[in-house]
Amino acid sequence: MTMRAAVVALSGAGLIACASSASTTLAPDAGGDATSDVRDARDAGGVREDPPPPPVPPTLAETGLYEDFAAKRLSKGVVAFDVRWPLWSDGAEKQRYLYVPAGKTIDIADPDHWAFPAGTKAWKEFRVGGKLIETRYVEKTGEPPIGWRYVAYAWSEDQATAVAAPGGVRDALGTTHDIPDQAACEQCHSGTRDGIIGVGNVQLSDGKTLASFTSLGLLPAVPAEYRVPGTGVVQEVLGYLHGNCGYCHSDVGRWSTARGVRLRLLFAISDPAKTPTYLTTINVPMSHSDTDGEPFIGVVPGDPSRSHLYQRITKRDFWAMPPVGSEVVDEVAAAKVKSWIEGLPR
Ligand code: HEC
Ligand code: HEC
Structure with missing residues (x-):
């Protein structure tokens, strides 16, 4: 997938006002595939270089x-x-x-x-x-x-x-x-x-x-049961984003310095509005911009077509999230994210 094609794909979803003026400022600046972009984002964040992986059992x-x-x-x-x-x-x-x-x-x-x-x-x-x-x-x-x-x-x-x-x-x-x-x-x-x-x-x-x-002896004591904040679609979306995205979009680990979006649930937070997911996406400008240089917005309440987070999970090209490990959009989850965004108070 070329950069230009990725731009057009995004514009088809309504993110970009003028597809014909597709410009390179829209796309992250490296490579032609999401994987190399992830590597570049990691490097830009100044995170460690990996040593070669240790040998593994052959079978x-x-x-x-x-x-x-x-x-x-x-x-x-x-x-x-x-x-x-x-x-x-x-x-x-x-x-x-x-x-x-x-x-x-x-x-x-x-x-x-x-x-x-x-x-x-x-x-x-x-x-x-x-x-x-x-x-x-x-x-x-x-x-x-x-x-x-x-x-x-x-x-x-x-x-x-x-x-x-x-x-x-x-x-x-x-x-x-x-x-x-x-x-x-x-x-x-x-x-x-x-x-x-x-x-x-x-x-x-x-x-x-x-x-x-x-x-079975794996844990020293029974930990308190965690309840995902919210009810209904709010709860399902917060849980889904934690499981599918929150291991990269968190304050620790390799990607913590790459972007500000946080999708990991934290034990002490029980109010949806106080989750990092809400605080770092709803009405928050992203690092990528449209052709006019206006930053995309993570989540625009009521408007999935202008919500960068929704756009990224419905892509399997340059813009795909997650950037590795999947070739097919999770339509069931995408529909839930869509209805969550539509239901957020404007
Ligand atoms: C393998 C780690 C990884 C996973 C898993 C992952 N992301 Fe990302 N994400 C990144 C990196 C690195 C970037 C920055 C590069 C880019 O924008 O492509 C990013 C960028 C983003 C951005 C744009 C942020 C900005 O400021 O422009 C959004 C929105 C996003 N991811 C949402 C998601 C969602 C939703 C999921 C789960 C469905 C997800 N990501 C899963 C690593 C990941
Ligand atoms: C797209 C990101 C992604 C990639 C690529 C990926 N994993 Fe995972 N892996 C996960 C997530 C998320 C979980 C936990 C959720 C689940 O199991 O559904 C997981 C779970 C696992 C588990 C169960 C233990 C645990 O960590 O929860 C093993 C084992 C595992 N992965 C091994 C691998 C190996 C080996 C590879 C490469 C060949 C790999 N994974 C590639 C995201 C990934």
Whole structure:
């Protein structure tokens, strides 16, 4: 997708008054794809350079997920879990697993950013049409920033083997599902304070998981259940944006200096109007501008077509948000965000 095409795509959605005068000031100044833009934004923010990723086990069988690989029987201590606000992965079905070394617990002192003991491992398997396509793997080998290794294992057609695919796989097993490369894992996972994204207070507050993790010895004490602020569509949108965007758009991690938009829910805040999501988007100018040099507005109450946040989640080109990991717009979520914006008091 060229810059100009991206501009036209945006103008089609009503953001830009005059498509024919498309100018480069509209687009972030680098590259032709969102991924390179993300890298440039990171560099502009002066965030660290990454060391080369540590080597990973060559096969899934060597990661410790299964005690019996052929029978797919889980190892002792591996716990299956779900998250309350899953990442949209173009409709793929997902199953997640966590392992915390025996005798160690997750540090939950900061309810917004849990920290994990060295030796923690997590896996997430992806199925399309019932078939296992990939199993993603993260392991904490030491302390950040160099302490995490990430890779996806690509399953064979006969589902008998799963081999490390550090460079990713396009259209794996003849599906439209792309397996991300290690750089993509890093881009998302190093947005957090400590490598793992979905294991935290907001995502596990489903009325049962916090207690079961504690009784299994993963947590030192049962943390207070978190309730997403608001009701109805307000609550759903805040939760969705936390799960799908808040790991990058937060005050910690790789992207904290890149942009001011914050979409992460914080434990102490229970009023929607006081969430960083509301405070950093509603009537707030963004860093990109239209052809007249007027900055886009994050969220314009009552007007999705002029709301940059809504425009970005309905794109899968240069402007796509999230910038990696998805090729298909999450239409159900986009409709909710639209109705949330329409319902905001002007
Ligand atoms: C678009 C951003 C994105 C990319 C790219 C991405 N992840 Fe994740 N990952 C997430 C989010 C968000 C979650 C938590 C929500 C969920 O699981 O639905 C997650 C969850 C996981 C989990 C479960 C443990 C946890 O952190 O919650 C594993 C394991 C994982 N990812 C591994 C990987 C690996 C390995 C790669 C690269 C091959 C990768 N991910 C690429 C965003 C991403
Ligand atoms: C992998 C990290 C990452 C994820 C995930 C992500 N973003 Fe972003 N986002 C960025 C970066 C980096 C920028 C700045 C570069 C740009 O504008 O393209 C940005 C820019 C933005 C902007 C424009 C901010 C400005 O000041 O111009 C909006 C709005 C936005 N993101 C919304 C979202 C939404 C909504 C989601 C979830 C659906 C999301 N982002 C997911 C990294 C991310």
